[in-house]
Amino acid sequence: MTTLPKPRQPELKTSLPGPKTAAIMARDAQHLSTSYMRPYPFVPDHGEGVWLTDVDGNTMLDFFAGIAVSTTGHAHPHVVKSVQEQMTRFAHVCLTDYPQEITTSLAERLVKHIEKPGEKWRVFFGNSGAEAVEAAVKLARNHTGRTHIISTLGSFHGRTYGAITLTGSKTKYKRGFGPLLPGVSHVPYPNPFRPPLGSTPEFCGDAVLAHVKNLFQTVLPPDEVAAFIIEPMQGEGGYIVPPMGFLKKLRGLCDQHGILLIFDEVQSGMGRTGKMFSFQQFEEYGGVQPDIVTVAKGIASGLPISAMLAKESVMTWPVGSHGSTFGGNPVAAAAAHATLDLLEGVVKHPGCGDSLMENATSVGDYILSELRAMQTEFPFLGDVRGQGLFIGLEFVKPDGSPDGKLRDAASMAMFEKGLLNLDCGEAVIRISPPLILTREDAETGLEIMRGALRSLSTQR
Ligand SMILES: Cc1ncc(COP(=O)(O)O)c(C=O)c1O
Structure with a gap:
């Protein structure tokens, strides 16, 4: 019998980074290649589906899937x-x-x-x-x-x-x-x-x-x-x-x-x-x-x-x-x-229709339409584009030129509210979650994005 995934919310138990995360990041900075970037203070401990928990017990919603890699989410039982x-x-x-x-x-x-x-x-x-x-x-x-x-x-x-x-x-x-x-x-x-x-x-x-x-x-x-x-x-x-x-x-x-x-x-x-x-x-x-x-x-x-x-x-x-x-x-x-x-769709994932490709289309269409609706409230969202769960959100200055600084601030604000995301291009946030993302989890992510963008609007 298949069970539907329970809708969840991010759970932040410590301020970010938590103490264990900070300690590992300090060791990482000592011993790993100087070429690695460390834009977000997050050290994963384990994952389940579209959720990743760090070594301090903070659980975040994954909207970037390790750069479009974790197609079936984390620790999918069939893959394991x-x-x-x-x-x-x-x-x-x-x-x-x-x-x-x-x-x-x-x-x-x-x-x-x-x-x-x-x-x-x-x-x-x-x-x-x-x-x-x-x-x-x-x-x-x-x-x-x-x-x-x-x-x-x-x-x-x-x-x-x-x-x-x-x-x-x-x-x-x-x-x-x-x-x-x-x-x-x-x-x-x-x-x-x-x-x-x-x-x-x-x-x-x-x-x-x-x-x-x-x-x-x-x-x-x-x-x-x-x-x-x-x-x-x-x-x-x-x-x-x-x-x-x-x-x-x-x-x-x-x-x-x-x-x-x-x-x-x-x-x-x-x-x-x-x-x-x-x-x-x-x-x-x-x-x-x-x-x-x-x-x-x-x-x-x-x-x-x-x-x-x-x-x-x-x-x-x-x-x-x-x-x-x-x-x-x-x-x-x-x-x-x-x-x-x-x-x-040879194996079905609960709550994701006939196949993950079908789910990517339907949940992607939903996210695209919600983000496009947000452009009225947030005029700095110059372009919302993509197909399926390959979605880009471009930040612009009032003159229409790319606003990389605002994008960076937005990305960090989303992260701090429990949404793992990643930049790309000059001023774009990419949305490339696992393809098992349900509409309910997409709503949670969009709500975090709205909250983060509102906090930026009030600071401006
Ligand atoms: C379109 C495209 N081609 C090639 C690569 C390189 O892949 P890898 O980092 O696995 O070598 C990437 C990585 O981001 C990519 O996006």
């Missing part, structure tokens, strides 16, 4: 059971050399979500998003025999050398680390709220494509371009949804020049937007099929595994040319199977 079962069988036998049924069936399951009639796809497994991106770029170069890659400004593709070169969001990722990968260009991302190249929301996609065509005529021979890599919905850059029809036109331009189209779905994929991959949200606008897709983050509810999916006609690199010791680890693969069970 699958992982435990696999651990009792074997934890590692290198996939690069030995096939394993659990990864074979995972690949079969993943490609079912992408293959069109008459098309076959294959899968390479890694451990992280960056590793999937590296694999995608290596494959694209190897398959086409071309060297150049086009990426977008505002993008995030990871922190390894190839991936930081492709990343276009912040110079801090690159400063002092050069030389980076040669042969990479960046073009603007079509952001309808801040249209690039002097364009309009409606035509910003066309403006970006005109810019690319101009590059092809002036500085970048298109026959030297191996691939165009893009997030179909941009994550770290600000949770941006491009204009409808843009990706299809981009596909057309790539086809014209024999350029492979890579969709980086590391943040937006695995059901987060309500479809398995975010590019599938554009199907009713003519649809678009990429050549290569990268996924990671939400694929296994917190266990490290990533996948690079490619059309069979593209995955032509020779035997032994690429691999990974841990990639496709069977314990992580078990967690990915369990996550897919819940995403697809």
Whole structure:
């Protein structure tokens, strides 16, 4: 018998940080890499569903899921059971050399979500998003025999050398680390709220494509371009949804020049937007099929595994040319199977409809409409955008420019009231909760947000 999750409220037993949290943070500051950021004083002890409790016993509502990772929430019984079962069988036998049924069936399951009639796809497994991106770029170069890659400004593709070169969001990722990968260009991302190249929301996609065509005529021979890599919905850059029809036109331009189209779905994929991959949200606008897709983050509810999916006609690199010791680890693969069970609705989660993808759509629509309603009371909420549980909230100054300071203050105010959240872009809060978020828990989160925003309004 299934039981519905009980509606709960955050419970703050100490001021933040509590004493145990503060003590661990002090040790962390002594011993861990100086590159780690510590914006919020929270040290998790355990989690259950959409709730996380810190080492001082403070329970917070999770509205960011460890950056869109904890798809099924924390300690989901179905995921825990699958992982435990696999651990009792074997934890590692290198996939690069030995096939394993659990990864074979995972690949079969993943490609079912992408293959069109008459098309076959294959899968390479890694451990992280960056590793999937590296694999995608290596494959694209190897398959086409071309060297150049086009990426977008505002993008995030990871922190390894190839991936930081492709990343276009912040110079801090690159400063002092050069030389980076040669042969990479960046073009603007079509952001309808801040249209690039002097364009309009409606035509910003066309403006970006005109810019690319101009590059092809002036500085970048298109026959030297191996691939165009893009997030179909941009994550770290600000949770941006491009204009409808843009990706299809981009596909057309790539086809014209024999350029492979890579969709980086590391943040937006695995059901987060309500479809398995975010590019599938554009199907009713003519649809678009990429050549290569990268996924990671939400694929296994917190266990490290990533996948690079490619059309069979593209995955032509020779035997032994690429691999990974841990990639496709069977314990992580078990967690990915369990996550897919819940995403697809093979296993139901109480209170979440037929599947977690369906739940992402319905709860996401509800949050979007409530946030849009809040824009009247809070004019500094310049834009509310997204799809499913991939939602961005952009803070603006009275002149419409991004207000990063206000965003930071809002984010902290929400945290202090018991809502775990995370920034992105210049002035955006991303809302990317576990996909098991019920409408009741969404209401709780929205109420916290309202209270935090009101407290900011009165301080201004
Ligand atoms: C779109 C996208 N690609 C790649 C990455 C890199 O993933 P990882 O941090 O697992 O290497 C990220 C991480 O935020 C991402 O958002």
